[in-house]
Amino acid sequence: MDITGFISKHRKLLLAGFLVLILIAIATLPLYGRTYDVRLMISILAYVAMAISWAMFSGVTGYMSLAPAAFLGVGIYAVALLQRELPFPVIIVIGGLMAFGLAILVGLVTLRLKGIYFAIFTFGLVVLMARVIEYLEAMLFNLHSRHILSVGTANSLYMMLGLAVVTVLSVYFIKRSRYGLALLSIGGNEEAAAHMGVNTTRVKVLLFAVSAIFMGAAGAIMAPTLIYINPGNAFGLVYSFMPILMAVFGGMGQLYGPVIGAVAFGYIEEWLRKELGGSFMLAFGIILILVIVFLPNGIVGLVPMVRSKLGWVIQKLRKGGQAEQHANA
């Protein structure tokens, strides 16, 4: 039996089967895993949605957005304000749409800023949102923090899994669409893109806002797992840096780069936190620096490297297989 031939022949089918198995394993996690594992999985899936939607816009265009925490926080506060009024799935949609609206406003003001100025403005947005909400909560409701009702850890997992799948599929189709091409051309040379008929402002604002939908929805789904929220933890700046680090860690050249980055990053973070306690960030930083120095294309960049190193082994196997076939014939 020629196993390498079989693999290359049915590659797509095998890949699809593998993905289905992973999805089933995640979906059934509440049946065999501890609550701790389920919670870890929820945050990893949230990271997946955020990293891939961040990479869709910022990774391609080079407009480094530090706004994810602002969109996530909007989703979280949508739950805090509406949880007792509306069914939860509706709030997820509202959270996504509110993030979309905020991103449109921000985009119209800032996307004519280039390079570092865009990053600084979006960074400021996160801080601004936190302060504004803090002020409004104190003035209108005389509150510092809010309690969010649990919807059940398993339900949170199912919803986050759903969101991660929807995000990956949406980004996949956007990348293949003409909007994906327009984003690529803007990243390549914005002036030339405009001269070739691309309405660069519209494409940038629209796609920036679309990427915010997934972040807002992730915030809404994540909210019940946080239990107590305040502007400080809902708009935590760490949520802005995480997607970037994960996308860089995984590699942005391919769709699955940020996914792998988010999974690896989420897991390593948790493991280091458990092993090293407070100083985990130090070890984490070192790992990240090593990855950036030695794997400029992220973990995904390992694949072609390994493939070229192992190329002769595979070729030998294939030749062996063919020789066997000839011998049998």
Added chain:
Amino acid sequence: MRMLEGQGVTKYFGGLAAVSNVDFHIDQGEIAGLIGPNGAGKTTLFNLISGAFPISSGEIRFKGQKLNNLKPHQICKMGVSRTFQETKVFANMAVIQNVLVGAFFGTPTSVSGAEAAREASQVLEFVGLSAMSAVPVKDLTLVNQKRVEVARALATKPELLLLDELMAGLNSTEVSEAMELVNKIRDSGITIFMVEHVMKAIMGICERIMVFHHGEKIAEGTCNEISCNKTVIDIYLGEETNAGS
């Protein structure tokens, strides 16, 4: 018929007039050339036509429609396309993807994916890059990157094509090929306005030449008129240069 017409076109950068009170026109179907020393305002004029900068005063009309205050993407869709002096290709994208951007977004009417793909491969065939369709543009030589820019511009189905120093940096064989390409484009019904320093090229294919100096148009005429013009010789061509040499 006048395809492009400028009246009193002026552009200030701070206090400096890069283009100063220039009247010009391009007729349908011709190859018009624009020459002049470095800093004369040639590329600035192209940038004003294509909408890269707003015009300070005066007006530019394309087929009777005013171009002032329109954005580059709108002007492109109206039928004016261009290449850049320093190539501005999408370096990390494949050749075909570069051309697809023009085919998808630059045409006057919106097109389907299949139409855009067909148009893009036809244009690649036209400029002779079919074999390199899948190669990332950054891996191409300068001359081929310039061809990609031409193909990308052609994919937007322009009526007027602005070529900004297409021949700069090419060797003499490549210049001859580029001249052939420019003639072929004109024969396909596209009007051409080109900035060029390579005299052999400009004298060989242009029917009418304008000369800029310090942002002003100092001369205009056929190749023979320009190459005998005393002012032009003093300022730009120099004593030894004659048409065709």
